[in-house]
Amino acid sequence: MALRQEQKTTEPLVSIEGLSFKREQRIIFDRINIEIPRGKITAIMGPSGCGKTTLLRLIGGQLKPQKGTIFVDGLEVSKLSRRELFTLRKRMSLLFQSGALLTDLSVFENVAFPLREHTELPEETIRTLVLMKLEAVGLRGARDLMPSELSGGMARRVALARAVALDPMMIMYDEPFTGQDPISMGVLIRLIKLMNDAMHLTSIVVSHDVQETLSIADYVYILSNGKVVGKGTPESLQSAGSDWVKQFINALPDGPVRFHYPAADLAKDLTTGEPPC
Amino acid sequence: MLRALGRKGLSAFSWLGRSWIFIIYVLLGTFGVIRRWRDLIKQIYSVGVLSFVIIIVSGFFVGMVLGLQGYNTLVDFGAEESLGVVVALSLVRELGPVVSALLFAGRAGSALTAEIGLMKSTEQLSAMEMMAVDPLRRIVAPRFYAGIISMPLLAGIFSMVGVYGGYFVGVGLLGVDDGAFWSQMQSAVDFHEDIMNGIIKSIVFGIVVTWIAVFEGYDTVPTSEGISRATTRTVVTSSLAVLGLDFVLTAIMFK
Amino acid sequence: MVQSKVIETIVGLFIAIGLTAIVILALKVSNMTTLNSADGYEIRARFENIGGLKVRSPVKMAGVLIGRVAEIGFDDETYEAVTVMKINPEFRKIPEDTTASIYTAGLLGEQYISLEPGGAEEYLADGAEIEITQSAVVLEQVIGQVLYDKASGKDEE
Numbered sequence: 001m002a003l004r005q006e007q008k009t010t011e012p013l014v015s016i017e018g019l020s021f022k023r024e025q026r027i028i029f030d031r032i033n034i035e036i037p038r039g040k041i042t043a044i045m046g047p048s049g050c051g052k053t054t055l056l057r058l059i060g061g062q063l064k065p066q067k068g069t070i071f072v073d074g075l076e077v078s079k080l081s082r083r084e085l086f087t088l089r090k091r092m093s094l095l096f097q098s099g100a101l102l103t104d105l106s107v108f109e110n111v112a113f114p115l116r117e118h119t120e121l122p123e124e125t126i127r128t129l130v131l132m133k134l135e136a137v138g139l140r141g142a143r144d145l146m147p148s149e150l151s152g153g154m155a156r157r158v159a160l161a162r163a164v165a166l167d168p169m170m171i172m173y174d175e176p177f178t179g180q181d182p183i184s185m186g187v188l189i190r191l192i193k194l195m196n197d198a199m200h201l202t203s204i205v206v207s208h209d210v211q212e213t214l215s216i217a218d219y220v221y222i223l224s225n226g227k228v229v230g231k232g233t234p235e236s237l238q239s240a241g242s243d244w245v246k247q248f249i250n251a252l253p254d255g256p257v258r259f260h261y262p263a264a265d266l267a268k269d270l271t272t273g274e275p276p277c
Numbered sequence: 278m279l280r281a282l283g284r285k286g287l288s289a290f291s292w293l294g295r296s297w298i299f300i301i302y303v304l305l306g307t308f309g310v311i312r313r314w315r316d317l318i319k320q321i322y323s324v325g326v327l328s329f330v331i332i333i334v335s336g337f338f339v340g341m342v343l344g345l346q347g348y349n350t351l352v353d354f355g356a357e358e359s360l361g362v363v364v365a366l367s368l369v370r371e372l373g374p375v376v377s378a379l380l381f382a383g384r385a386g387s388a389l390t391a392e393i394g395l396m397k398s399t400e401q402l403s404a405m406e407m408m409a410v411d412p413l414r415r416i417v418a419p420r421f422y423a424g425i426i427s428m429p430l431l432a433g434i435f436s437m438v439g440v441y442g443g444y445f446v447g448v449g450l451l452g453v454d455d456g457a458f459w460s461q462m463q464s465a466v467d468f469h470e471d472i473m474n475g476i477i478k479s480i481v482f483g484i485v486v487t488w489i490a491v492f493e494g495y496d497t498v499p500t501s502e503g504i505s506r507a508t509t510r511t512v513v514t515s516s517l518a519v520l521g522l523d524f525v526l527t528a529i530m531f532k
Numbered sequence: 533m534v535q536s537k538v539i540e541t542i543v544g545l546f547i548a549i550g551l552t553a554i555v556i557l558a559l560k561v562s563n564m565t566t567l568n569s570a571d572g573y574e575i576r577a578r579f580e581n582i583g584g585l586k587v588r589s590p591v592k593m594a595g596v597l598i599g600r601v602a603e604i605g606f607d608d609e610t611y612e613a614v615t616v617m618k619i620n621p622e623f624r625k626i627p628e629d630t631t632a633s634i635y636t637a638g639l640l641g642e643q644y645i646s647l648e649p650g651g652a653e654e655y656l657a658d659g660a661e662i663e664i665t666q667s668a669v670v671l672e673q674v675i676g677q678v679l680y681d682k683a684s685g686k687d688e689e
Contacts, residue, residue: 060407068394089409115409322539326546365561437553440561459560460597464588464642466562474645476554
């Protein structure tokens, strides 16, 4: 196990080359290259609607790229058969923004779900595994609750427990911090970091919550308008990024992205504007 | 105008095509349904058992109305003994399968569409796919089979309750002879001709209604507006399909 | 776990009720019961014309249902219809010289075989044949006869 990890550490787990993706007329990705190193937390950031979630779906094989290639652990995702793709997916998890827990199953059964589906383990083993995973996210006591009784942050933690149930090699987090209060945000940040280090996972965090993401990321890609506009370690980006990257990272209201939507001159607009009727 | 017509036609064709591909994938999940029979039972509960009360109540009322109407018509010919025949034949051949299928579409079909649509919009189906579980086999297939199993049972219950409804009105309230009611019915209703054909009809309706319901749910635009539209479409499309198919089946069966 | 057991029981009950309903339809509403009643004995009768008589039509004596038509065949030598009636075992004493006629119950009702007992001491045994029969009245023939009689009556005038 250790030996295998040793051999492969040099090559990235996910490598995306020349990826282009269009949805109807809108270009979402335009020949981007991204490499996700093994065992690290890689953050992919960008303004809302820049296709971050789409990127995760492309890596997970739910969407197919129009151009370019995506390799995950040496396999080209878009060329896999359905069966091969499912085998690959057992080794990676996607944590959805909403948690996407199965509403008709309890917390316990939700976490047990992938184990029951993909293994023939006896009931006691499943119970032990599920309780351990729930303990790791601090929700062992909530195992009999239904998803509708959970808060958003708790649902995401349950989803995280479910995501690591099969001990995957990689977890993709889709906007894990959106809409969380500071406490559950802190909990999630700690958990992501903890899971990554304790289980030797590779993590991809897609987010536009800059400070939280930068605090745990080892490497950052910043996307905008279908291009990679910045990459590097959090420190290097904070000091040496372009103006746009600086504005994004430091959340400045004005910069290359103007505060005002393009409009005619204010004074002219006020004097010539139609009077309200 | 022509372009709109063409677009409508194309989208109808693509709907048909998608629904066929969809059902083939669902049928590929048959083996899994047998293996996960507990799941199937849960679905029979939510599809069949929860439709039970509405089926019983409407069956009884339909039977009573048939009894009243039939009596009023037959009494003019002095043939009120044939009331049992009228009630039983109309229930077993037509009203049982058709009305229970319509009620089923409204009660269970719409619930199926909404449930699957909601699962889609809350990314549960996507999440399953990412967990390497095929939602068509895991979610849709057991619901589909639950519908097919429940429908003939519900239709049978409907017809039986309806016959007793007619009996209650005809014999209990209007004084038709008890023996004549049953014996005339028994000599006129044939097991193979009438009852089996009624059951076959209800199985076909079960397949069609459930198919439409689960497909509309799976094909939903994943927004709350999309779900409500899909639910409406399920009820409308499956009701029309039931009535249309009923004509075709009747023409084939009772030549 | 408890809840899933409850659900399973309810579903079992539902399926049982559904199947019972279908069985009731089969036995009580349709003619499955009489079809399967194996006991009783058979007697035969030949008719020139059975009209609308069907398998499972009633066989009555003095208006009481005593059995049903079990089989209808055709004898291609005498060109007669051969009916086999299944008589319930409690009606054992049917005289040998009984007459079998096909009548219609009311104007629009179903057709049935009516047996009128004779005075013989011997009773019909299983498989015996009734010798004296009267065919069904076919409505068209009656109407045709009436019209013909009227027409010929006019001619004579």
